[in-house]
Amino acid sequence: MVFQKLKKFFEYEAAGGIVLAIAAIAAMIVANSPLNHWYESFIHAPVVVQVGNLIIDKDAHHWINDGLMAVFFFLVGLELKREVLIGELSNIKQIILPAAAAIGGMIVPALVYVAFNHNNPDYLAGWAIPAATDIAFAIGILSLLGSRVPNSLKIFLVSIAIFDDIGAILIIALFYTSDLSLLSLAVAGICLPFLYLLNKRNVTAITPYLFFGIIMWIAVLKSGVHATLAGVLLALFIPMVNTDDPEHSPLEDLEHDLHGTVAFAILPLFAFANAGISLQGAGFAQLFHSVPFGIAAGLFIGKQVGIMLMTWGIIKAGMASLPSGTNFKQIYGVSLLCGVGFTMSLFISGLAFGGVTEGFDPRLGIILGSIISGVVGYTVLKYTLKEEASTGITAIDLTKS
Numbered sequence: 001m002v003f004q005k006l007k008k009f010f011e012y013e014a015a016g017g018i019v020l021a022i023a024a025i026a027a028m029i030v031a032n033s034p035l036n037h038w039y040e041s042f043i044h045a046p047v048v049v050q051v052g053n054l055i056i057d058k059d060a061h062h063w064i065n066d067g068l069m070a071v072f073f074f075l076v077g078l079e080l081k082r083e084v085l086i087g088e089l090s091n092i093k094q095i096i097l098p099a100a101a102a103i104g105g106m107i108v109p110a111l112v113y114v115a116f117n118h119n120n121p122d123y124l125a126g127w128a129i130p131a132a133t134d135i136a137f138a139i140g141i142l143s144l145l146g147s148r149v150p151n152s153l154k155i156f157l158v159s160i161a162i163f164d165d166i167g168a169i170l171i172i173a174l175f176y177t178s179d180l181s182l183l184s185l186a187v188a189g190i191c192l193p194f195l196y197l198l199n200k201r202n203v204t205a206i207t208p209y210l211f212f213g214i215i216m217w218i219a220v221l222k223s224g225v226h227a228t229l230a231g232v233l234l235a236l237f238i239p240m241v242n243t244d245d246p247e248h249s250p251l252e253d254l255e256h257d258l259h260g261t262v263a264f265a266i267l268p269l270f271a272f273a274n275a276g277i278s279l280q281g282a283g284f285a286q287l288f289h290s291v292p293f294g295i296a297a298g299l300f301i302g303k304q305v306g307i308m309l310m311t312w313g314i315i316k317a318g319m320a321s322l323p324s325g326t327n328f329k330q331i332y333g334v335s336l337l338c339g340v341g342f343t344m345s346l347f348i349s350g351l352a353f354g355g356v357t358e359g360f361d362p363r364l365g366i367i368l369g370s371i372i373s374g375v376v377g378y379t380v381l382k383y384t385l386k387e388e389a390s391t392g393i394t395a396i397d398l399t400k401s
Contacts, residue, residue, distance in 0.1 A: 016263035017140020020343070023268035024275040024367075031276035043273050056221070064273045065350055068266045070217055070231040075262050076165050077235025078255045083162055085240050095163075097320040098156055100310040102163030105338050106131040108306030109298035116294030123291050125352040126362055128171045130298025130369065132344030135161035136267060138337040141374050148385040150330075152323035157334050160307070168344055169232055176351040177225050184223035188230065191216040195237040204242045204250045209234065226351065267343060274346045277363050292365030295349075299339040299369030300376075307335035333381035339373025341366060 030039045043061040050056075058066065083089040109130035117123035135158070142149055142157060191212045198208050213234035221227035238251045287293065311331055314320050322331065345366045353362055 015140075016136045016267070017138075017143075019264055019268050020134075020136055020140075020271050023271040024342070027272045027274075027276035028279075031278050032280070036278065039276050043276070054218070056218070061273055064270055065347065066221060066227045067217075069270060069347065070228045071258065072231070072262050072266055072270075073169070073228040074213075074231030074235050075255065075258045076169075077232040078238060078251055078258070080162060080166065080232075081236060081238070081240065082251060082255065089159070089162065093320075095159065097311065097314055097323075098159030099163050100314045100320075101156075101307045101335075102160045102167065104306035104308075104310030105133070105160065105303050105335070106164065106167050106306070108309070109302030112298040112302035113294040116290045116297065120290070123294075126291055126295065126349065128168075128175065129345050129349050129352060129362060129366065130295050130302055130341060131164075131171070132168055132341045132348055133161050133164040133303075133338045134340050134342040134344055134370070135165070136263065137340045137342050137370070137374065141337055141340065141378050142334075142381070144378065145381055145385060149381070150323070150325040153326050153330055153334060156323045156326070156331070157337065160334070160338060164338070164344075168348070169229065172226050172348070172351065173229055176348070180224045181222060184219045185225070188216045188219035188223060191219070192233070192237075195234065199237045199239055202239060202243050204239060204244070206238075206250065206254060209238060270343065271346075274350065275363065275367070277361055277367070286360055287364055287368070289360035291360045291362050292368070295345070295362055295365030296369035296372070299341050299345070299366070300336075300372050303339035303341075303373065304332065304335040307338055308332060311335075327384070329384040330381065333377050333384055336373050336377030336380060339377070340370045341373075342370045345370070 027039070030036065043059065043064075045060045046057065047060055047063050048055065048057045080089075089095050110127045113127050113130050114124065117126070138157060138161065139154070142154060194212050195209060195216075198212075203209075213230065216234065217227055217230040220230040238254060240249055240251045242248055242250055308328075308331070312328075315322060322328070346363060349362045349366060
């Protein structure tokens with residue numbers, strides 16, 4: 001009975017977001033309790049891997065952020081490739097609106113943050129923190145509204161998040177890279193032709209890809225470029241089609257196998273390791289510091305303004321139309337949900353400030369902005385969807401068209 005209930009819960013669309021929220025809340029509780037010393041010992045525990053002269057000496061926090069999150073980005077890469085080949089990004093007409101909305105939803109939050117922090121060059125490193133969207137949380141909140149949500153609205157949100165992920169990958173690669181090691185980059189580059197040959201020869205066994213992927217991850221880790229980008233590169237070479245068995249796609253099978261591990265293990269562990277904010281001594285002065293306040297304002301205000309301006313502009317220009325069965329009120333609700341930046345914002349925050357700050361904690365702004373965006377977004381959508389139902393307007397189900 002208990003097993004069946006657990007199985008049913010994990011199959012629930014919002015389950016990933018719920019588990020993520022529980023992990024974040026648990027981290028906050030532990031970090032502000034007598035167990036805080038245990039929490040600090042856990043995230044700073046040294047973990048050393050050595051093979052001959054090759055040594056990787058990191059604490060648990062870095063292994064989670066650089067290692068396990070590479071698996072998350074690998075999954076993101078798989079999803080992006082599938083969407084480009086056979087999904088929502090395969091049709092140019094379907095991608096104009098969410099692509100424009102995502103661009104607006106990255107640029108305006110960054111500008112809002114810069115407006116609060118332009119006087120201090122050291123703080124400007126955090127400009128990209130409010131540009132991110134946490135797809136697990138956003139979809140989880142949307143799923144809480146049940147069958148009243150039009151499929152086209154879900155697709156619109158997912159499409160925005162996909163472009164948001166692409167933007168985050170580019171931002172990390174271009175703006176959050178330390179001193180480069182050309183030798184390490186060369187080693188990573190040597191792996192790419194081998195991965196290409198595996199793909200061209202239609203090698204469908206995953207082990208050879210993982211072998212070169214691990215070498216590439218180590219090389220990228222040592223190069224100064226963030227190691228998670230190796231996960232994205234590896235995903236691009238995983239074959240979509242198995243010519244010997246067309247009914248089974250290596251990419252889709254791997255994506256399916258990884259989804260549960262990422263959603264219910266890797267992301268919650270990341271949230272637990274990164275959301276443990278000690279509130280000891282925290283007050284309005286710290287909360288209203290320009291960095292956390294700028295992040296919160298960027299997530300809550302910048303996201304909705306950027307997405308709505310771009311959406312309205314593209315539609316008024318006749319370049320695209322609203323998703324079937326939706327209206328601007330519902331699009332506004334989705335724009336608010338995109339302000340839930342949690343996982344990706346925490347990730348970029350670690351890159352921007354290295355987890356070492358004085359007088360402020362950027363995570364306060366991330367959590368505050370994400371909570372407000374999620375609550376207000378849910379409320380707006382609940383009201384507008386109820387309004388649609390009361391007027392007898394039925395959303396079009398794209399799965400039946």
